Amino acid sequence: MPTTDAPRVERARTRRLVSEVSSTFRPADPVARALTAASLSLTVANGMFYAVSALLFTRAMGIPAVTVGIGLTVSGAVGVLTSLGAGYLADRVGALRLLTLCVVAQGLSLASFSVVDGVPAFVAVACLATGARQAGASARSALVARSFTGPSRVEMRARLHVVVNVGIGLGTCVAAAALLVDTPAAYRIAVFAVGCVTTTGALPLVRLARSTEAARRLAEPAASAGEETAGPEMASQGATDGAGGPAASGPRPDEATPAVGPGRSPFRDPQYLVVVGLTSVFAVHFGLQTVGLPLWIASHTEVPSVMISVLLVLNTVLVALFQVRFARGATTVPSAARTMTRACVVLAVACGLYAAAAVGNVALAVTVLVVAALVHAAAELWGEAGSWTLSFDLADERTAGAYQGLSTMGYAVATMIAPLLVTTTVISHGPAGWAMLAGLFVLVGLAFALGARRWAPHPADHG
Template sequence: MPVTEASRVVRGGRSRLRTEISATFRPADPVARALTAASLSLTVANGMFYAVSALLFTRAMGIPAVTVGVGLTVAGAVGVATSLGAGFLADKVGALRLLTLCVLAQGISLAVFSVVDGVAAFVVVACLATGTRQAGASARSALVARSFTGPSRVEMRARLHVVVNVGIGIGTCVAALALLVDTPTAYRVSVLLVGLLAATGAVPLALLARRTDASRRLAGPPEERPTVPEQAVAAGRSPFRDPQYLTVVALTSVFAVHFGLQTVGLPLWIAGHTEAPTVMISVLLVLNTVLVALFQVRFARGATTVPGAARTMTRACVVLAVACGIYAAAAAGDVVLAVVLLVLAGLVHAAAELWGEAGSWTLAFDLADERTAGAYQGVSAMGYAVAMMIAPLLVTVTAISHGAVGWAVLAGLFLLVGLGFRLGERRWAPRRPEHLA
């Protein structure tokens, strides 16, 4: 094409990129802006914490690795309970207020790690940190459900997912300083900074609560719907009496096991079963982070209805099963082939995550009873917390313990989940309160 036309295309691409970055990190909507700022603080802090926590617990605190694993499992169980309870509590005290308190409490809990010693103190603080994090996740989902409608809710979650990935990436890079120093003091100081940074995420949420326009908007269901009387809100259906929603939560929770596959299974598989260098662990994590940051919003736009989301989830499950097969094949080749196959599997896995996250958000929002949005999002978050708790065990007893056969079992599991979504595509219908029907 002519030079002038090529220049216009380049300028147009840069303009669209700037618009996308601004919409994601500096949204005009006050609720979106507060959620983005809080999420960025939290995820940078979490990225730092993930990078140094294992060494903090084992080297600085002197706790055996097996004991750390048991303690974190106990903390995960606490997180399951708090994620459920927070959803119901959000309908009573308000999602914004609850989220603000959870963010502040999580920051304080993380900071306390810098001064504690001993197994008992470690378990208590881990339970507090995990419990407040999972409770905050439920409150955040309830806040999005209350503040946005239709496709805008899914797009908001997609943009927050981008912020999460970018924040964790930044935090991981910052934590490299502590890893380079590699002393107990460095790890304790870094986790103190982690806690302080996480706590600052409560500031934009507290400022949002002081806005009168935001207060009116968050007082009930989204403003684009008819006003619901308080007694009608109280009479909303319990998610535990909604078989359709429980089925969806069960299916999406099994799909969410792939996060454990990514963070626990792949490092063990690459290091112990393939000829690839261990640096590929970091390469695949960075590759996933970049792809999610670049494409999550675009992928989310294809899953804005319940049938569309169900189809998207089916596609995600099939693609994830393919990724399992490629990961397994990486063990059969030399260094070059292993690296090529791992990168290919990482690309396929990222596509599954992009489709799966988008589909699961739409289903979690659109199949919920709007009158008890917090309770429904709490059940959804509980399912995710359960998946995160069981994923390490499931991945290790299948793929890591039994190689290709184990990978085949995981692939078969994901295909069965995909079949469940396929069957539900025409059966699931959005739930609307009776007085709005």
């Protein structure tokens, strides 16, 4: 009996996998489909850019590495400001319209790297590109917050996170051609292609803005949920004809309309400020993965440098396979806070394992690093799911853009300070530095455990 059932079980499992992949990369919902297509274009371009940008700046432009680091820090600070400002702007002009403009601006800025030279031009273009990217991230979060409700918002973010990881992986593979040629011209051509690919991400967003069917589909969930306001994309979406004028009846999807009642500013919401602060500290682990770990492997272990790529690919695969599943365990504020506590404790364990890789022979170190990467991936999967639910459910829906802008700004700050924090702890102090980071994550986990009992979503009439 088991032998006859085995093929049937395998076919059912295959069908589930195909259905899962299809719902992630070709969702039925029009907003989800547009965001997925746009995100795939953006992340393929990002993967290409990450692979060639350092060599473009240093070899093609001739800029010293230290100067590149300073310029990128300046651009990161600009990104912090634009991520916050874009959140407020999304509440006024519409998140979809703002996201479309940011994608185009980011694409044009990245393409400009192919023709500029000199430090001032490099810093100026880097500020434009980073500012547009971070503003777009705020607009994207605001669009998700406006267009979906409850657990579906977190699942949408989880699916987009899968798309991001797959896109970056594909882009990195495409950029291998420029790396093999290894000439200044190859890097300039590659970054021009990056800009073009990024700009194509605006096309599905433009199509969404012109879709009457999408407008009706987006208006229904807000009405059925009985929310006070649906925001520009939920309650006010309509369509435009090919010339840009009104097509049938109803306003355009990217047209902002006033919310019912004055929404609260996130800066006057102590509960939300605490959550953003805690999730931002947790987000330092991304810098730990992309900056601290490569430097640690290269300078403190006997492991071949190729393990850096192996561990990054392993993380990408794990996130792509399991992020949606992990997101389904953090659907309420208490469960999300508990999930964040779990993520912080697991991340502290990963820090201990990374430190242990400096002891022993190469085979043992490689084994420990792989185990550490698995543990780190689990922390990321839980942490992303928990932070999404908290950022959505603790926000005032009437000023969703401003709240998501503040949340995105927190991640931008973490991205900016992570390299400095990681290098001054782990790289400068070795195992003691790993212990400091582990202790920091444990403290953040305890704060989330306390918050699980105290934090509560905004009531519908809050304001």
